[in-house]
Amino acid sequence: MTAISAADIDTAVRALRPRLGERLLLPDDGGFDGARKVWNAAVTRRPALIARCRDTAEVAAAVLAARDAGLPLSVRAGGHDWAGRALRDGGLVIDLTGMRDATADPAGRTVTVQGGATTDDLLAATAPHGLVTATGVVRSVGVAGLTTAGGYGPLIGRFGLALDNLLGADVVLADGSTVTAGPDGDPELWWALRGGGGNFGVVTDLRFRLHDLPTVLAGMLLFPFAEAGAVLAGYAEIVAGAPDELTVMTGFLPGPDGPMTFLCPFWSGADLAAGERAIAKLRALGHPFVDQVGVMPYVAALGMFDANIVEGNHYLLRSRWLPSVSPVAADALIAAAAEISSPFSTLIVNRFHGAAARVDPAATAFANRVPHQVVEVIAVYPPTDAADRHRAWADSVVAGLDPVSLPGAYPNLLGPDDDARARDSFAGNLDRLLAAKRRYDPDNAFSAIPALVD
Structure with missing residues (x-):
């Protein structure tokens, strides 16, 4: 890319100031530094402009302004991308944090959210009706990302x-046009959006299917670190045959005296007695010193990991896919937890199974539809620490898992040095995804996953 000049920035300012007014932030403006902060305080990039948009028309205007001025473009939605791809030095940021509306349609069993909405925003609209859609485990994470x-x-x-x-999404493309992606409107873009990340445009509205689920049986079981081997071995056996209604996370959380082994079960079935029996088997894997499993609203259950997501800390993530938590994988995870470089860091293992594993791999851009485990290596350290030893620890964790890992990994957890692994994650869908990239964003204005460029 050619050097960015003051004239280029002035071109964008002239285009956007009449429309956005004080919501167009420059580095000398009072709210600029706050607006460029993201969840990971290690990200310190300084864009040239931040466009705080309120609707799709303003987003389209910002896309065109960046294109006409030759400025790098990025999109900030929830701000939870640890690698900081929401910000580009010298670029124009389309800030969607003012677009967080969520509207539920209980009769139609759908919810519509704007592109800047978080999981908390979504659940605030659906929970009063006893309805949910599939979400992540942290309420502050952006829905679109x-x-x-x-x-x-x-x-x-x-x-x-x-x-x-x-069910569908409204997307502003690189040429400033707005399209509706869905089965009845641009199905190819809809296919690419479901797994291809924010590489095709700015998603300004998303519509989801809702399900009846007023409560879940969920909670946290914490075991002594010395029982990690038995807990992980039992976990692997139980989840291999688990019904769709039971999803269990495991791994290691920070404790006052070192890492603690955890199991976090979610039972989403109507038969609570069956759920209690399933959780009793998990409880019996060791001697839990914390047992906080109970019936609760889904939104309350998602609060369990909030304490581990603290703004102001530095974060560095790594990830691998495992076919299972085999004895070799378990030993590697336990060894990694024993050598953890920070009292704030975590290792989390999520299960992929059931309904998600019955989808045709070619039906969406997300290709890995076999049952598996996704490992999240989350190195967390205060800003006063140098990154080197924490990076070395995170790299050693995935190196220990590599002999038993599947190709690829979850792209949302991969960093800028993991392009080859990101491409591997799309497997047989890669060529179609690259073709979609060429069709919808031929000049690579959007680069959330750089690997999706020929």
Whole structure:
């Protein structure tokens, strides 16, 4: 890309100032530094302009302004991308944090959310009706970013990935036009959005299918670290035959005296007695010193991991897909937890199974539809720490898992040095996805997953 000049920035300002007024932020403006902060404080990029949009027309104007001025373009929705792709140095940020409306249609069993909405916003609209859609596990995560790359979560076994519940989306393309992607409107873009990430345009509205689920049986079981081997071995056996209604996460959370082994079950079935029996088997894998499993609203259950997502810390993520938590994988995870580089870091293992695994791999851009585990290596450290030893720890974790890992990994958790692995994650869908990229964004204005460029 050619160097960005003051004249280029002035061109964009002249185009957007009459429309956005004070919502067009420049580096000297009072709210600029706050607006460029994202969840990961390690991201310190300085864009040239931040366009705080309120509707689709303003988003389209910002896309055209960036194109005409030759400025790099990025999109900030929930701001939870750890790698900081929401910001580009010297670029124009389309900030969707003012577009967070969520509207439920209980009779039609759908919900519509704007592109900047978080999971909390979505659930605030659906929970009063006893309705849910598939979400991730953290309420502050943006819905659009989660959905377009996949959307692992506690309801995956029963209702699939978040993207499996997407009914349609409104998208502003790189030429400033707005299209509706869905089975009856641009089905190819709809296919690409479901797994291809934010690489095709700015998603300004999303519509989801809703399901009846007023409560879940869920909670946290914490075991001594010394029992990790037995817990992981038992976990692997139980989840291999688990019904759709039971999705269980495991791994290691920080504790006052070092890492703690955890199991986090979600039972989404109507038969609570069956759920209690399933959780009793998990409880019996060791001697839990914390047992907080009970019936609760789904939105309350998602609060369990909030304490581990703290703004102001530095974050560095790695990820692998495993066919199962085999003895080799379990040993590698336990060894990694024993050598953890920070008292804030976590290892989380999510299960992919059930309804999500019964989708044809070619039906969406998300290709890995065999039952598997996704490992999240989350190195968390204060800004006063140097990154080197935390990076070394995270890299050692995935190196220990590599001998038993599947090709690819969850693109939402991969970083800028993982392009080859990101491409592998799309498997037989890669060529079709690259063709969609050439069709909808031939000049690569949107680069949430850089691997999707020929």
